[in-house]
Amino acid sequence: MSFRSFRFLVRFSKPHHHPHLSTHCSPLSSLRAPPCSPHYHHPHIDERLVLDQISHLFPIPNSKSQNPVSKPLEPPQPDAKPVDAFLLLEDKLRGVFLQKLKGKAAIETALSNVCVDVDVNVLGKVLNNGNLSGESMVTFFNWAVKQPGVPNEVGSYHVIVKALGRRKFFVFMMSVLCDMRKRGIDGDLLMLSIVIDSFVRAGHVSRAIQMFGSLDDLGVRRDTEALNVLLSCLCHRSHVGAANSVLNSMRGKVCFDVGTYNMVAGGWSKIGKVGEVERIMREMEADGVGPDCRTFGFLMESLGRVGRMDEAVEVFCAMREKNCQPDTAAYNAMIFNFVSVGDFEECMKYYNMMLSDNCEPDLDTFVRIITAFLRVRKVADALQMFDEMLRRGVVPSIGTITAFIKRLCSYGPPYAALVIYKKARKSGCVISMEAYKILLMRLSKVGKCGTLLSIWEEMQECGYSSDLEVYEYIICGLCNVGQLENAVLVMEEALGKGFCPSRLVYSKLSNKLLATKKTEMAYKLFLKIKHARSLENARNYWRSNGWHF
Template structure:
């Protein structure tokens, strides 16, 4: 191990940066994030049956355990490393035997910690879950089942989802709760399986759950979220007599048309609400205003916004945010700032979303003095106004060179703001675009260790990034890894891969001709 003030991990296959000071700064920053989460030992006992990873050398960070949470993270990291080394190389039986040799003291928090590190790797998550399920002396709880159901559903593994639901029902029906129902319905809707989602709603009785309005609204919400609004509205009308609908149910359908981007249908349903026995509430106004702003009808949206004040239906912060973002998008930033000022005057306190809307658009036009002023204000106010990952995402998007990214991440760290999967992917895209292989690798490693990827977007960034740089073989390596994990490539990525295969074939053919 090499001490650079503190220890860090290195990769053998990437080139050393030509800017050593900046490189060390970024490496130390990433390492400090690892230190805050994990502790490992210099003399870690190696598992003789595990498969080593020849591509990377991980240097363990000697940080003392200070509490139970840190100890759990260490164990979870050890399991994660084992699953990573054995995945694709060993049989399920061999992996289970290796897990058994760890002699773990299982708890639901540990199981959840491991599962959440494999949200984008359903195979490893499912192997670990089944091993835990078959372990003597430990009984899985509802939260663990729900977590793995969500992972499987995200990857469209519905055969396994049904098997797990049967297992839960046979073992104890009380394991299936409202959270379970919401996860399964949402994943069916996301996979465009409308009949299955609707069918699962009617299976609630089998699982001992009531067929009530709240559950029906959950079904409609999931269908609308994934743009099956027509089906949701059909169900709404067909079940009019079965459930005592309220304005919330109508708001769900209205919001569905808004999400779909159909202003014509949104207007039609808005008129249905106005002529119905239900009185529009603040959420109804907010949804329709959002629909108008998304359709570019910001002037009409502002008029409706002003009418709310006149009618005594005070807009909430979400509606104000919608208007501010719409005005900023239309480059009417002075008007947006005026509404921002009025919010404080009218006791409608702005939140982090308000600030983020302004910062996003101010970054685009490089009004960085105003951005820093707003950031300072957010930090001082704290609470609902404290900067979040999205705030720093806007700042990162405006970065022009690697050292700016490092400074933004250091500020993010100081403010105690947690990195999200989107943040990692954004950083990955930036460093990939700049051709900074060292930092790409460092970001990838930390993303894995935080359980925030790599996901389908991460692999897509790598495939397209390597293609743009003419590194076709490396692009195919990441594409094949993505497919092997059960991830479905975007249509544009599939087209790109087809082009890569043709180019590689042509290159091989030319090489054969020379020989």
């Protein structure tokens, strides 16, 4: 409107040839241009006069003046949340490096602006996940150690060195070790094992052995414990030949103990080299080091791997003659031998002997026996052994529970899997997300809707968030028992969280709705699915072009 008024003023200020207007006094008479002349073709308008007249016509009200037109009061807006409020702490910190900032000062300033309390746990999550480069990882670590929550000690360097070694950033790993030494921090045996295992896992065996020769750079003494760490890493990665060469080269330079020989003997026993294990035992006796129960256990295990069970039994009986009382490791070797050949009677015989000798079975004992029972589908025996394990206070790990549930759900209804799940949860064991998904999948197929929803609720109570697979299992389970309205509600919840179920799951639900004459509900669901798929296709297109919104 102001623009049209300005045009009116300019047009009004031009000279007119109407006689009745020439005698009319106007407040805008000062804007009139002089008459035309041969040397003057365009009227000259003073801009200050124009602005002055506009200000008189359209006055700007000040804060004290009242507006003639009062605007309605707007409702108070809720507190605005930041756009990255849904991200995890580690994702916010890693997102700083996606900005491609120039200079360490700019990166450290951006990291400080994230306003996150960084501790060792957050440090590990940032470095162990994602796809940060080696330089970015070192830059973030140097900033993190300046924060009050991350101590500048060897424990913090364990995290960065392990993360760099896992991704084979050996140049940056060695630079971090040099900076650690410059700051006056000495390494320990755990740091030595991390460095050597990183090289060995990547296939750099010779470099790992060279690292043992330059332990002064880490601040670690070259003694028997350091040698045992090197041999353990080599044998754990099946480089027992290199470990045996190191053992021979260090003879006379470093003192050997029974653990040193056991490291190499254990490596040979894993591949069934009975002759090499016997040779190690002879070298032990020649050096005046007596074999212990673990050494005899390695010998019996190697004999069992090649099927020489009778000789393994003879070695077990000869232990008592050599004043070596069998312990849990020796009994485990015999139990594992009979488990490998499927002789469960002898297996349980040695298990009962172990209990009678006041040897407490460990987690490895129960896991081997239960896994063997489940492999041959002796579910009742497996459940009985699982109860025995919990009764003796042996707490299984999260991976062990997942393996048991996965094995039980591979055949038949998941009743036995639910028994293990409930007993493990009651005893305080941690259940993994994978175990929950396996249970939900099997329950949805057999149509146990009530148990399915209760397991889903318990999963959310444990802090796990539902993903696309979980929603699909719930929808299929509800469809199988005819609870279509609840299935639609679950699908709408999944769509609200940005998950678009597969076409198979949607077709199953839609066909059941149409079969039950619920056409309107099916049509509304179709519109929502159509909109969700369009959004999903857009997201896929963005990500394919590197636009991570």
